[in-house]
Amino acid sequence: MKPAPFTRHVPRTVDEVVSALAEFAPLDGRILAGGQSLVPIMAFRMARPAHLIDINEVEGLDRLAVDGDYLSIGARVRHGAFHKPVIDGPLGKLLAFVVSHIAHYPIRMRGTFCGSLAHADPASEWCLVAATLDAQLVVKSVRGERIVPVTDFLEGIMSTSLAEDEFLAEARLPLLPDDTKFGFYEFSRRAGDFAMSAALVTYRLVDGVIADAHVGIGGAEDRARRITEAEDVLNGQAPSPELFVAAGEAAANAIEPLEDIQTTAEYRCDLVRAVTRRALERSLQ
Amino acid sequence: MTVHTKGSGTTWVGRSIRRLEDPALVTGRGRFTADMPATHWVRFVRSGVAAGTIKNITAPEGASIVTAKDLAKLKPIRPMLSKFNYVAVGQPILADGVVRFTGESIAAVYAPSKDQAEDIADQIEVEISEGAPLIDAMDALAGDAPLVHADTKHNVIVEGRIATPGFEDVWKTAHKVLHVEARSHRQNATPMEARAGHAAYDGSTGRVTLTCTTQMPHLTRTAVCDILGIPESDLRVVAPDVGGGFGQKMSLAPEYVLLVWLARKLRSSVAWTEDRRENLIASFHSRDQHVQLEGAFDKSGKLLALRGDIVANIGAYSCFPTTCGVEPLMALAELPGPYDVRAYDCRSRGVMTNTCPMAPYRGVSRPVITFVLERLMDKAAAAFGIEPTELRRRNLIDKFPYTSATGLVFDDGSYKETMEMAIKAIDLDAFRKRQKTARDAGRYLGIGFATFSERTGYGSPAFAARGMEITPGFETVYLTIDPSGFVEARIGSSPHGQGLRTSLAQIIADEIGIDPEFIKVVHGDTDRSPYGWGTFASRSLVLSGGASLLAAQKIRAKLLKMASHFLEAAPEDITLQSGSAHVIGTDRSVTIASMARAAYHQTHIFKGEIEPGLTETGTYDPSGTFSNACHVAIVEVDIETGRVEMEKFLVAEDAGLIINPMIADGQVHGGVAQGIGNALLEEIIYDETGNILTSTLADFLPPTTREIPEIELHHVETLTGNSITKAKGLGEGGAIGAPAAVISAINDALSPFGISIDEMPATPQRIRAALRSSGKLPSNGKTA
Missing domain, CATH: 3.30.43.10 (Uridine Diphospho-n-acetylenolpyruvylglucosamine Reductase, domain 2)
Incomplete structure (x- = not known):
């Protein structure tokens, strides 16, 4: 080996x-x-x-800092950097909560945020974070630099839009307003295993109703992405158990589930329904 | 928490002394096979297909390669059974024209380093004409199925049946009949250290030393020498520190035969270290069984009769030395478990397929049959409307010796007592209340009990009954006090993590009055240890412990005789303690060290009345003894996802006299962890082409510490006449009872849905599919 x-x-x-x-x-x-x-x-x-x-x-690629309205994560920043909140406010807390679900401690001390994105495993927690938060990705080559929205970056299972001569130099996560609520829930066979489904939700409560809902699902389809059908259920509504159930249902109905020899499409949808609702429930805890 | 019923006295036996093995292991000074340097490193080229005919093997220019045609003079591995319609199929060391499973070795290449060998192996091209593989045993039994080996009929390699006289008459009297159709999927024992071998040729003697990670060094020597046609004196087999075996390392690895052959050919040293992928696809598998079981009960819930049909998928070859009969025949003989049932009719077959060969794995069939039998008992309890423990109470054996319907003789045990202890310790009534409250809140808790027996320490007659050509029975111990006054016990068992060095030292220490730290137990070297059978089947403490005791008793008698010379007192007035012989009630004493010196250097002082030297031999071949236990699992099932959360595990266990409680607890802990893995996580999965989809530890999922709950242990110590140390074995019990308890708990949790999970592992996918099929799932998953 x-x-x-x-x-x-x-x-x-x-x-x-x-x-x-x-x-x-x-x-x-x-x-x-x-x-x-x-x-x-x-x-x-x-x-x-x-x-x-x-x-x-490579010098400079270990940079982790706020630039204006986004958090800049250089290509050498390791998962472990997020164990404690890297910035005040909800984004730092969100990243610290999510990172504990990534594999095991030794792996987190070595693996990188940008590496996870470039690898584009559908089960990757960071791909889910990037997709849910609408990350912008800075891609470099001898031909220059381009900034790619995450939706144009993640293309499928272990597949991205990086050209052969390009590398992912930096990921930019938009800062979240201070009143942002978030919830994350992941289902895996054992602690630290690849997610069979995971949900990340963020939203703001404006006058008691949900605004700017982001519902991201990972591990269930060929790539992590936002599920607008679930977001539409949430926006403009007051949080309630029934609403969260409905959002889970919408997410489960919207996905094109991955299947394998053990996991049917139906089961994957069951998981999406559960993780979405549970992520939403956690957003209120 | 551990509760011991017997306090420690002034003896070494019964005390949790620290393991003598551990200082080296925990400070990185352990010595493992893969640590050894070698001149040549071997890499095996393995089949990428499950069934086919080898058309061509192409090697790059200059590659050093061995194929079957180089090994034409070697005999195949062909273990024998003289009963049960066994078909003696042979396994070539390298596939000879035909490949029968994915991962079978087709060629071996060697190079000066591991990496180079792997690079060369990578360039070997093997052209195979693919056949249609048989993966599932039921498909292999079909009338028109191709044959994995031409000599079998319908791929059945071994078939046994036990039917008690008048079975049908008893069956007709049944008040209720319950039925279980169960499936245990394939597993890999997954020792932390995969296999490794190192063979070194000695030019001056022409001998080869094979260092390998084996549980049975002497049997390895016998097998390799038989296959190569060389005298056993030309081969030394050494098992250094071995990182777990669990049965996978008790069967002969064909790879080791190749290493010895190649070391002799090259007159050099050659080594191979198995990687994890090889271990998962091409080392041994187990537990792949289909079991049908019916039970007939009378009005009172008493089990009258059992009818069973067992099909064990034994893979492409038969393992040496036990043969592949080990799983189906063990299941056949032990299926009735600890219950009093007089009528029994069961057929059990071993079926060949194009899959990795089966070998014993901790518990051997009993984790499967215990799971099936306990499902039957739980279903019967539900049918009778009583607690599962109450049904067991009405059926567990309680008069000893008890001769089972299959002719097994159970010695004194505590089947009911351990269950009652477990019920009390877990507080079953309180759990039922908590369960009800939780259910009302949409949470599904369950409790599962498994009561079972663990046959341990059986000698040669038990294996002879199975018709084995090789009947691993006795154990011998050579016990020596050398002139330095230190003690050496050379044993034929081959412990690899069990703490046997410590336990045997405790047994010997009590007898000869020398503290355990001065007693070295030597094992795992055929040049140093007496011919023995290695360590497996929960046998070593009973057999090597018994042989140690017998040898120590002889040494003790001799020491007393010598002391009587030195102290001028009658032997019966002398005690041996803390390294000296004392005359009771006086301050007169002599050190054992000085007596040992005299035994070699001053023999004239004994005037010919005592033979020179201080070495004695003990050999023990017992009839066997049964340990028993009750395992209890508490789980919560997440009905939305099918996930099972282990909340608690409890074991009330009886393995006779406990020599070292800490070591005993460790054995139970490890076994329970494996059992939980078996019940919930671990599964080797083939696709329909015979390719293994679970060839990494990201896909084959042993439990981690995060998946194992607190394990509470309770001990009962029933002292048996069937073991001279009064100790029974307990190496396998943890793994035997845990799967049944976990599956039972899952079914208890899901009882409102009217479904039955009769499949292992109970993955979330399977549980969720069963829940869906019930039609009783609440729409939002929250409330029933």
Whole structure:
């Protein structure tokens, strides 16, 4: 269980990263960040990159800071950075709550936020966070920089819109207004396992009714995304158990569920119904 | 929390002394097979298909490769049974023209490093003409199914039946008949250390030392030498520290045969370390069974008769030394469990498929049959409208010795007592009230009881009854006090985590008056230890413990005789304690160390009345003894998702005299954890092409500490005449009872829905599907 042979490159600057990518991506080169997904699948030889461009020494990519109205998360920021709220207000709390669901402690000390997005596992908690909060993603290559909305970034199971020579340098999460309520609920077989379904909800209460509801579902479809059908149920209504049940129902009806040998579409919908309602219930706790 | 019914006295036995094994293990000084350097590293090229014919094997230029044609002189692995219509199929060391399961070794390559070997193996191209694989045993039994081995009929490799006379007459008198159709899915024992072997050729003697992670070094030596056709004196087998076995490491790995063959060919050292994927697909599997069981009860809820049909999927080959009969035949003999039932009619078959071969796994069939039988008892209790424990109370055996319908003789036990203890400790009445309150609030709590027996420490007659060519029975211990005054016990058992070194030292210490820390137990080296059978089947404490006691009694007698010389007192007036012989009631004493010195260096002082040296042999071959326990699980089922949350687990257990309570508790804890994994999580899944979908630990899910609840233990100590140390085995009980208790608790929780979960593991998907099928789910999932 050893990876197939590969060459490791260790750039020190973003410029070196993008030029290494331009050179080696066509020769089956890939970015190595935390390696918590890539290295195991290389060990199984399910992935056999000939070149690894290791960004762990690149200066500046470990930046985690507020820029104006968003939180900027550099490509080297590890999951563990979010164990304690990184900023005051609901966003820091939300990230701290979610991060405890990501795998296990040693993995969180190594794996990166941007790496999770670039890997695009449908069950990824960070993909769900990015999708629910409408993240903007900063993508770089020798051709320059572009900023991609998350909906245009996540394309499917382990699939993104990154071009061969591009890498995800930074994720930008919009700051949440102080009165934002949030709830997260994940269902997995064991503690730390991949989510079989997860829901993240955020909204504001304006005059006792829900406004600007975001309902994100992960682990259930080929990618995490917002479910507008569930948001429509919530917006303009006062929170109530019945409303949350209805939102769960709307989410379950709206998804195109993943199936596998153990998990039917019907069961996945059952989970979505449950996790959506429970995330909403948690938003009031 | 642990409650012991017997306090510790002045003996070493009965005390929770710290394990003598642990200092090395917890400070990183353990020595494992994979730690050893080697000149050549082997990588196996494994079949990517489940059934087919090998057309061609292409290796890159210069690759060092071994295929079946190089091994033409080797015999296949062909374990034997003389009964039960057993068909003696052979397993080649490397697939010889035909592949029979995904993961079967087709070739071995070797290179100076592990990584290079893997890179070369990666470039080997194997062309296979694919056949239609048989995955499920029921499909393999179908009349038109292809044959995995041509010698079998309908792929049945072993078939047994036990029918008591007059069965039908009893059956006709039934007041109620209950039926269970149960399925236990396939599992992997998943030891923390996967398999590993290292074979080193010694140029001066021509011998090979095979270091490997095995539970039975001597049987490995015998098997490898038989297959290679070499004298056993040419092979030394060493089991160093072994990171768990659970049965997976008691069967011969064909890979080890290849290593020894290659070390002899290259006159060098060769090594192989199995990776986790290989372990999950190509090491041994178990517990893949379909069981049909019917029970006939009289008006009072007394079980009159049991009728069963067991089908065990044993995979593509038969494991050495037990044969694949181990699962179906164990199930056949022990299905009636701890209940008094006189009429029994059961058929049990082992069926071959294109899947990884089956080997014993902690509990061997009993986790499955206990689960099925306890489902039957729970269903009967529901039919009679009584507590499941009440139905058990009316049926558990309580007069000993008890001879079962299958001819097993149960020695003294505490089947009812442990259950009553468990009912009291868990406070069943209080739970029922809490359960009702929770249900009213839309929460589904359940409690499950499993009462069972654990046959342990059986000697050679028990295995002979199964018709085994090899009857692993006796154990021998060579016990020596050397001139330094230190004690060495060389044993044939091969512990690998059980703490046996400590437990045996405690038994010996009490007899010869030397503290355990001065007693070294040597095992796992065929050059150093007497021929023995290794460690499996909850046998080692009973057998090696008994042999240790017998040897220690002889040493004690000799020490007393010597002390009588030194102290000029009658032997009966002398005690041995803390390293000295004392004349009772006086201050006269002599150290055992000085007597040991004299036994070798000053033998003239005994004037020929005492033989020189201080070594004695003990051999023990008992009839066997039954441990028993009652397991209780409390769970909560999330009816919306099907998820089972373990709230509490309780064990009331009787394994006779407990030698070291801490070690005994640890055995139960580990077994219960595995049992919970079996009940809820662990499943090897093949797709219809015979490919394994659960080849990583992200897909095959052993429980973690987060999934295991608090485990409360209670002990009863019934002293049996069937074990000279009064200790019974308890290595498997945790794993035997826990699945039944957990499944029972799930069914109790879901009783309002009128469904029955008769499948293991009870995954959330299966539970939720059953709930849906009930048609009784509340629309919002919150209230019933």
